[in-house]
Amino acid sequence: xxxxxxxxxxxxxxxxxxxxxxxxxxxxxxxxxxxxxxxxxxxxxxxxxxxxxxxxxxxxxxxxxxxxxxxxxxxxxxxxxxxxxxxxxxxxxxxxxxxxxxxxxxxxxxxxxxxxxxxxxxxxxxxxxxxxxxxxxxxxxxxxxxxxxxxxxxxxxxxxxxxxxxxxxxxxxxxxxxxxxxxxxxxxxxxxxxxxxxxxxxxxxxxxxxxxxxxxxxxxxxxxxxxxxxxxxxxxxxxxxxxxxxxxxxxxxxxxxxxxxxxxxxxxxxxxxxxxxxxxxxxxxxxxxxxxxxxxxxxxxxxxxxxxxxxxxxxxxxxxxxxxxxxxxxxxxxxxxxxxxxxxxxxxxxxxxxxxxxxxxxxxxxxxxxxxxxxxxxxxxxxxxxxxxxxxxxxxxxxxxxxxxxxxxxxxxxxxxxxxxxxxxxxxxxxxxxxxxxxxxxxxxxxxxxxxxxxxxxxxxxxxxxxxxxxxxxxxxxxxxxxxxxxxxxxxxxxxxxxxxxxxxxxxxxxxxxxxxxxxxxxxxxxxxxxxxxxxxxxxxxxxxxxxxxxxxxxxxxxxxxxxxxxxxxxxxxxxxxxxxxxxxxxxxxxxxxxxxxxxxxxxxxxxxxxxxxxxxxxxxxxxxxxxxxxxxxxxxxxxxxxxxxxxxxxxxxxxxxxxxxxxxxxxxxxxxxxxxxxxxxxxxxxxxxxxxxxxxxxxxxxxxxxxxxxxxxxxxxxxxxxxxxxxxxxxxxxxxxxxxxxxxxxxxxxxxxxxxxxxxxxxxxxxxxxxxxxxxxxxxxxxxxxxxxxxxxx
Numbered sequence: 001x002x003x004x005x006x007x008x009x010x011x012x013x014x015x016x017x018x019x020x021x022x023x024x025x026x027x028x029x030x031x032x033x034x035x036x037x038x039x040x041x042x043x044x045x046x047x048x049x050x051x052x053x054x055x056x057x058x059x060x061x062x063x064x065x066x067x068x069x070x071x072x073x074x075x076x077x078x079x080x081x082x083x084x085x086x087x088x089x090x091x092x093x094x095x096x097x098x099x100x101x102x103x104x105x106x107x108x109x110x111x112x113x114x115x116x117x118x119x120x121x122x123x124x125x126x127x128x129x130x131x132x133x134x135x136x137x138x139x140x141x142x143x144x145x146x147x148x149x150x151x152x153x154x155x156x157x158x159x160x161x162x163x164x165x166x167x168x169x170x171x172x173x174x175x176x177x178x179x180x181x182x183x184x185x186x187x188x189x190x191x192x193x194x195x196x197x198x199x200x201x202x203x204x205x206x207x208x209x210x211x212x213x214x215x216x217x218x219x220x221x222x223x224x225x226x227x228x229x230x231x232x233x234x235x236x237x238x239x240x241x242x243x244x245x246x247x248x249x250x251x252x253x254x255x256x257x258x259x260x261x262x263x264x265x266x267x268x269x270x271x272x273x274x275x276x277x278x279x280x281x282x283x284x285x286x287x288x289x290x291x292x293x294x295x296x297x298x299x300x301x302x303x304x305x306x307x308x309x310x311x312x313x314x315x316x317x318x319x320x321x322x323x324x325x326x327x328x329x330x331x332x333x334x335x336x337x338x339x340x341x342x343x344x345x346x347x348x349x350x351x352x353x354x355x356x357x358x359x360x361x362x363x364x365x366x367x368x369x370x371x372x373x374x375x376x377x378x379x380x381x382x383x384x385x386x387x388x389x390x391x392x393x394x395x396x397x398x399x400x401x402x403x404x405x406x407x408x409x410x411x412x413x414x415x416x417x418x419x420x421x422x423x424x425x426x427x428x429x430x431x432x433x434x435x436x437x438x439x440x441x442x443x444x445x446x447x448x449x450x451x452x453x454x455x456x457x458x459x460x461x462x463x464x465x466x467x468x469x470x471x472x473x474x475x476x477x478x479x480x481x482x483x484x485x486x487x488x489x490x491x492x493x494x495x496x497x498x499x500x501x502x503x504x505x506x507x508x509x510x511x512x513x514x515x516x517x518x519x520x521x522x523x524x525x526x527x528x529x530x531x532x533x534x535x536x537x538x539x540x541x542x543x544x545x546x547x548x549x550x551x552x553x554x555x556x557x558x559x560x561x562x563x564x565x566x567x568x569x570x571x572x573x574x575x576x577x578x579x580x581x582x583x584x585x586x587x588x589x590x591x592x593x594x595x596x597x598x599x600x601x602x603x604x605x606x607x608x609x610x611x612x613x614x615x616x617x618x619x620x621x622x623x624x625x626x627x628x629x630x631x632x633x634x635x636x637x638x639x640x641x642x643x644x645x646x647x648x649x650x651x652x653x654x655x656x657x658x659x660x661x662x663x664x665x666x667x668x669x670x671x672x673x674x675x676x677x678x679x680x681x682x683x684x685x686x687x688x689x690x691x692x693x694x695x696x697x698x699x700x701x702x703x704x705x706x707x708x709x710x711x712x713x714x715x716x717x718x719x720x721x722x723x724x725x726x727x728x729x730x731x732x733x734x735x736x737x738x739x740x741x742x743x744x745x746x747x748x749x750x751x752x753x754x755x756x757x758x759x760x761x762x763x764x765x766x767x768x769x770x771x772x773x774x775x776x777x778x779x780x781x782x783x784x785x786x787x788x789x790x791x792x793x794x795x
Contacts, residue, residue, distance in 0.1 A: 031499065037110060045552075051105060053086070053091075054111065054157075057088050058099075069081040069251075074550075075523040083252065094110065115157065115162075119145040120146070123140045133467075138487060149301075165453065169212070175187055176212070200445050203444070204453065213231060268295065268425070269423075279297075280293065299423065304493055308470075349375060383395065412465075419458060423449050509540070524585070524587045529564060538550070546587075587640065592628075593627035617632060617633055617644075619640070675699070681755070682771075687776070688776055702734065703760070703762070706757065716743060718743065720738045745775075
């Protein structure tokens with residue numbers, strides 16, 4: 001290893017100072033989150049799901065660990081925790097907080113900041129080991145923990161917990177270099193903890209360990225064979241900790257067909273252009289790189305880190321004496337066999353590329369990329385066995401041993417390339433090969449783009465090593481000045497603070513405090529239902545603990561989807577009551593304040609119908625800010641009879657509900673504008689004076705008028721015309737059998753013109769459609785276009 005200057009090493013003092021530095025950096029770079037751990041979140045979607053999972057991990061592990069995966073939303077589904085990351089390894093750090101009564105919100109924000117801090121400190125420790133310079137290694141912590149991609153993943157708590165990746169690599173390198181059994185045990189421990197914290201990182205760490213062990217086997221040969229085998233066994237032992245969790249994921253896959261398909265994997269694979277995007281939260285590079293943003297992208301690591309890493313790759317060298325090693329014998333027969341296989345694979349690749357779907361008898365060549373993988377693998381083995389005959393080195397191991405490039409520099413360059421290949425996912429033949437050949441493993445994660453963490457890890461270490469090279473043989477004052485400049489440059493490039501935080505009340509609303517006190521025979525369902533609302537219901541479930549039909553996760557079971565689709569129909573069909581009954585709903589909580597007007601009017605209508613028919617009973621209500629939450633049970637239910645309010649309280653709840661439903665309907669009439677479509681003329685289409693323009697429009701209150709005009713003035717419109725197919729698509733609208741309209745294009749001069757069509761509803765609502773069209777001179781002898789019939793256009 002290359003060791004930087006700077007005096008005698010004092011590991012305890014260095015670690016304490018680094019911890020203080022990264023604690024301050026975490027608070028600053030996430031400002032003002034540290035001031036709002038109990039009342040705000042940087043994300044209110046996946047963050048709320050993760051807060052619920054963390055609380056569930058604690059509760060279930062300490063009460064009924066055998067049913068850890070039976071997270072109780074999406075009732076009555078089983079193994080619901082397997083629909084997303086289980087976060088169990090992360091949750092352990094929050095158990096003391098939850099044990100003393102801290103809220104799930106405080107617990108989540110604490111673990112978010114802790115994960116960022118530990119990622120920085122662990123990257124520093126890894127860089128200190130390989131570079132030997134504790135001062136320069138501070139840049140590794142900054143790059144790894146605060147690179148723009150980390151802030152783009154701020155909603156995903158598990159991706160802020162990258163410290164275990166660094167620690168497992170640190171102790172693996174220490175064991176392979178020094179042979180200490182303590183290092184081997186710590187490697188196994190952190191390998192297990194990593195996969196229990198983040199399934200994505202667990203998979204990536206398996207590929208990382210395979211690369212490192214292969215590298216050492218090539219570079220040092222038989223000298224470390226025993227250590228390589230012991231480390232492989234330790235990784236297997238660490239991976240065994242995940243077996244109970246893997247079985248639960250496997251059960252969920254079999255129960256619900258929960259697996260990742262190729263198209264989904266491809267969508268969440270990175271692209272080369274993602275290396276040009278710094279993400280929407282980055283204050284400096286974000287606006288500059290916004291044109292390259294994409295889902296799961298934002299790989300750009302900043303120029304300072306790249307520059308320092310280039311210094312490491314170009315300038316860090318061993319002394320000539322350290323690079324001397326005996327040259328191994330060449331293995332001629334093995335080389336000839338490998339060369340023949342490489343040529344054969346290359347020919348197969350070319351043939352499969354020229355003739356897609358190529359078959360050789362019963363053997364299919366399949367994806368041409370598979371041949372590329374075989375060519376690459378065989379070439380790597382060939383170079384490990386022997387370089388070309390005229391080379392100065394016998395093979396790859398000989399090159400690594402006799403080259404002046406330190407082996408760890410070459411290793412981290414290889415780790416960086418591995419991260420790029422994984423992150424590009426289905427856009428490279430290598431990940432496609434793994435996905436197609438080892439589907440049981442690689443179909444367990446959705447987003448290969450997150451493999452970019454390995455690139456950022458390698459970049460962080462190489463950047464620290466590059467700075468260590470620049471600091472070498474400099475005076476202490478100059479070393480501190482150079483380091484301060486590097487830290488300032490990175491902080492400037494990575495600045496995302498002040499973060500935009502979303503206020504979140506950590507206290508449970510009254511309806512949830514009441515639910516927590518009840519013993520219910522079955523599940524709760526909350527309205528409105530859907531992903532726009534369920535993330536908050538899931539978050540609040542941690543405060544009442546009752547089984548919940550609603551849910552929010554990375555996968556949605558089919559019964560939930562069917563209920564969601566039924567509740568999206570307008571009007572909502574009365575069959576939803578039977579659907580919810582089949583799912584086990586015994587209590588309905590209605591939140592009319594969640595959305596206003598047209599978005600919840602349908603819920604008010606179906607509730608009113610159910611109460612009028614005697615199938616549903618209001619049992620009580622609770623204040624919620626300036627509004628109220630309403631609780632319903634099936635009418636005549638004996639199991640929920642004890643939930644009802646008494647006397648005047650129940651009458652007041654009913655009065656409040658009637659007033660709220662009336663207001664919802666009034667808002668809906670005011671806010672629901674008419675809708676429709678102008679079929680012709682199409683945008684930028686060339687038409688002639690006298691051609692027919694036509695379309696359709698509807699409104700819940702009915703259409704009062706359709707108005708059309710150009711810059712030359714108003715145009716007469718024939719409205720309320722029959723329109724075939726419209727009634728079938730919108731049966732709930734009383735005028736859908738006559739929602740069509742038509743008018744003629746006026747006599748306008750040739751050129752571009754603007755058409756404005758206004759739909760006017762009977763309740764006063766309006767909708768305006770604008771369209772640009774061109775007028776062509778009327779050709780002599782051409783007759784006017786006929787009026788369209790009802791069957792010529794469908795909505």
